């Protein structure tokens with residue numbers, strides 16, 4: 001079959017790797033690079049993993065995929081010093097081992113993307129037609145097709161905008177709630193070590209700070225902090241003035257770091273409109289056999305990198321089973 005996959009994040013890449021041997025697969029992504037929310041922002045000497053911070057591994061299939069892709073060391077364990085603050089209590093942030101892309105978070109998706117047919121900078125506006133005769137309509141007016149199947153791995157609200165109003169998949173999509181996240185990136189040329197690599201503070205407007213330079217393979221001689229605002233706080237400020245958001249986040253982050261950050265030579269703010277999915281949809285992927293459209297993504301399985309991989313794999317399985 002000829003299959004189009006929308007999105008070259010973890011879910012789309014996992015789907016394509018599984019289907020690629022059996023079918024003719026092409027991926028489309030509106031971004032300039034692969035990885036979706038597992039991305040890295042470059043600013044001169046500074047680099048920031050401003051989306052996913054690390055990932056955990058529980059499923060053997062995901063473990064195997066990471067091990068295979070990681071043979072070139074594109075995924076490694078991060079032995080990080082995590083610190084946790086909640087309700088006036090503080091202590092070590094313990095949990096499952098943390099994995100990261102190396103030397104950047106996008107190194108893992110790049111390794112998974114090797115050899116795939118990926119068309120970047122292509123924003124799809126709608127999916128039309130039915131199984132065997134599906135067409136992709138692009139924002140610039142171009143069309144591609146026909147495809148036998150279309151697998152969309154965009155975040156749920158973006159997937160909903162691409163599908164026809166009458167699609168039976170719309171009801172499931174409408175139930176998915178996704179939260180925004182503001183990511184503040186602060187860089188300066190000297191090292192900085194407050195005795196932690198990550199700080200989690202779920203009660204505060206700034207709920208996460210990571211010393212990006214402390215991850216394996218990064219330049220540890222400079223400082224590159226990634227500061228995330230809490231999901232509820234980000235939702236509440238999603239349309240607020242960016243300078244205001246930036247000033248509030250800098251203020252809280254400065255207090256948490258014990259040093260003024262507002263004079264740093266590099267400060268940038270990114271808004272992730274659909275950062276985290278709440279819960280899941282109770283199925284690892286969704287499909288409408290009549291239209292030939294399938295949906296996958298982290299939002300099916302609770303909103304993490306591993307969930308995105310497993311959902312992508314599930315969509316591929318569904319296609320292979322016919």
Ligand SMILES: Cc1cc2nc3c(=O)[nH]c(=O)nc-3n(C[C@H](O)[C@H](O)[C@H](O)COP(=O)(O)OP(=O)(O)OC[C@H]3O[C@@H](n4cnc5c(N)ncnc54)[C@H](O)[C@@H]3O)c2cc1C
Pocket residue numbers: 006007008009010011012028029030031035036037038050051052053054055056122123124125153154155158162181183228272274275276296297298299303304305306308
């Ligand atoms: C700030 C932040 C922090 C996070 N922290 C963690 C963490 O520490 N650990 C963890 O496990 N997870 C974390 N996550 C979540 C993790 O990044 C996601 O679960 C995972 O990367 C989602 O993969 P995906 O393939 O489902 O979606 P995405 O990565 O979002 O990929 C979807 C792709 O679809 C493309 N797309 C969308 N619409 C269109 C269109 N119309 N046309 C063409 N292309 C389109 C997008 O450009 C994107 O590349 C974090 C996310 C964010 C934003």
